Amino acid sequence: MNRSTIAGAVDLVQEALKVYGDDPASAAVLEGFARRLAEPLRIAIAGMVKAGKSTLLNAIIGEEIAPTDTGECTRIITWYRHGHTPRITLYPLDGKPRTLPLKRVDGRLVFVLGEVQARDVERLDVEWPSPALRNMTLIDTPGIASLSEDVSARSTTFLAPGDSQSEADAIIYLMRHMHAADLRFLESFRDTEAGRSGTVNAIAVLARADEVGGGRIDSLLSAGEIADRYRHDHNLRKLALGVVPVAGLLAQSARTMRQQDFAALQLLAGLDRADREKMLLSADRFLRSTRPEGLSAESRASLLGRYGLFGIRLAVVLIPNGFNEPTPLAHELARRSGLDPLLDLLDRQFQARAEALKARTALVGVESLLRASPRPGTGHLAAELERLQANAHEFRELRLLATLRTTGVPLSPELAAEAEGLVGGWGAASYARLGLDADTTPGELADAARRHLVRWRAVAENPLTDRSALDACRVVVRSCEGVLAESSARQRQPA
Structure with a gap:
């Protein structure tokens, strides 16, 4: 973008601050714009309940720092920014911000809210030294169309406030299928004050894409055909710059692969093919199996929870075909999860025009x-x-x-x-x-x-x-x- 336009936007906001400096409300709004111009692009991750928003966020960052369970923290708007040292700050609706303790359980970051309820929290602010956060701030939002009207309202009010600016410059919107509720939300985001300026700044993700084909190895191919159909749908095409199928769970686990994961997958890959395929017909069969020796019930449960049947099936096929080291296997699983095309689309559509979106x-x-x-x-x-x-x-x-x-x-x-x-x-x-x-x-x-x-x-x-x-x-x-x-x-x- 033309540097004079960016500088002009910065100067305009500062001039407006001089004029409206005696109006606290207007000054606060303008100061917010000044910060946004200086900060990385803000990208929110939104979608229906259980669409896999936090899982995808972890995959993009490359670390498990966003809670993926159904606890209180998933009901809170959470900002993930780059910071030189890890820090979690809680901003209550009433009272002063306070720092939360940093706690990891089984490699995952855990937010310890104490006695505070999610309904009393305005937002959580997580600073993390991740390279992925240098050029963008990610915002994890509660599910749209939640059974709790309060939870849904938080996301809708935050992302599509109607007569004021959205806090997000762009959106990654996750959907399992294309429902009317998805289209209504994307329409409302486009109809904010910023949207009416004539910008299309949303990317749609066909989430949990491995489930489209029942967890078969070719599931992403089936999901790709559906995504292509959605991409050309007249109703969605005017609201989103693209549609990408992503197996979020596999993407997250591939980006955070542990040595014990690889060792367990190697044991499974060493089984006879027929025996292995019978074992992987269902989650129950896999958990009940006693083969191979050396793979405990706890390891099976952990592997299934982290990779799903789709990820396990794919990994045990890849290992004998040349991906027999942790790093190459992790990279190939991430590629096949659909994450790479999404990251490429984010770079081409959002990062390449970040200054224009912020200035606008x-x-x-x-x-x-x-x-x-x-x-x-x-x-x-x-x-x-x-x-x-x-x-x-x-x-x-x-x-x-x-x-x-x-x-x-x-x-x-x-x-x-x-x-x-x-x-x-x-x-x-x-x-x-x-x-x-x-x-x-x-x-x-x-x-x-x-x-x-x-x-x-x-x-x-x-x-x-x-x-x-x-x-x-x-x-x-x-x-x-x-x-x-x-x-x-x-x-x-x-x-």
């Missing part, structure tokens, strides 16, 4: 404040706001992307699909916009960008092009020019 949130917030609390001496703020919004090409791309996915643009289906890619619908990186591989050379990128630029200039200048599509064409042309300039500059750099 801040500018829309200032605009809302000027509209809701007008006062003398704000003319210069309104003028600067309008200038920033008009000149930032990234904002025009986000608006066009939302339009292409909702009301549409009067272009042929082929051109509309091409425009969606070129403005960053499949990722903000140059290669993703052009539909090429990540290892495409700068020269090849420049050639492809040049071809697209010529094509879209011709579309824009064609008298038969619908007048209402001309603005969209100009945005696409500008995007092509940007990709061409970037690729040409990289081409000129010394090897």
Whole structure:
């Protein structure tokens, strides 16, 4: 993103603070925007109860620090930030924040609330020295559509407050199937003040994807077909940038594999294939089995709880086929869980445009404040706001992307699909916009960008092009020019 736009957003918030400094409520809101501009992108993980939100969060971080049981802590909004030393801070609805003790049980982080009830906690704030948290803050939220209306309301109010800004810049939304409740929530998130600015900033995850095929080794293939169907569904397509199938339990356990896990899986892999397949027909059969020798009942239960039948079945096939060391096996299991495509989508769709999403949130917030609390001496703020919004090409791309996915643009289906890619619908990186591989050379990128630029200039200048599509064409042309300039500059750099 243009550095002047980011700096302009920061300056605008500071100028607004000078004007509204005597209004504690407005000043608090503006100070919040200032912090957001300086912090990593905030990504919330949301979804129905038992969709596997905390499990997926652990997989992304690569450590088991989010509670995955059904205890009190899963009913609390919990922030996970990067910190040099581990720390857990509880923020009560009433009273001062306090630090919770750090406690691990069987390798998992446990939150000790003491006498405090979840309903009395505003949020938990976890600082953790994880590399994954350097560039993003993850927010774990209670389940949507919970039997407890209070639990559901917490997530909905936090993520989609309606007439104010959401605390999250983007959302990973987990669903088992595509229900009306899922669509309603994503629609409400898009309809917040930030959403009405014209941004599509949600990714959908087909959660617990291994259960789609009954835990068979090819379960992720079946889940991939369903995810592809959802990806092209008109109702979901306008609300989410993509749909990815993920076996969250396997992803978490693969990223946190222990030596004892690998040793147990090795023992199972050494069994006769027919015997092993009979044993793994069901969870009950696996737990009741007495083979192989050396694998205790406790080890079986632990293995089943951590990997599920799908993970165990997959691991014992991979081990004899070359993945006979813990690290290669863990990496392959994580890849086959669907986690890698999700991380890639997060990088392409969120991280690559993080500054634009944060700046857009801040500018829309200032605009809302000027509209809701007008006062003398704000003319210069309104003028600067309008200038920033008009000149930032990234904002025009986000608006066009939302339009292409909702009301549409009067272009042929082929051109509309091409425009969606070129403005960053499949990722903000140059290669993703052009539909090429990540290892495409700068020269090849420049050639492809040049071809697209010529094509879209011709579309824009064609008298038969619908007048209402001309603005969209100009945005696409500008995007092509940007990709061409970037690729040409990289081409000129010394090897």
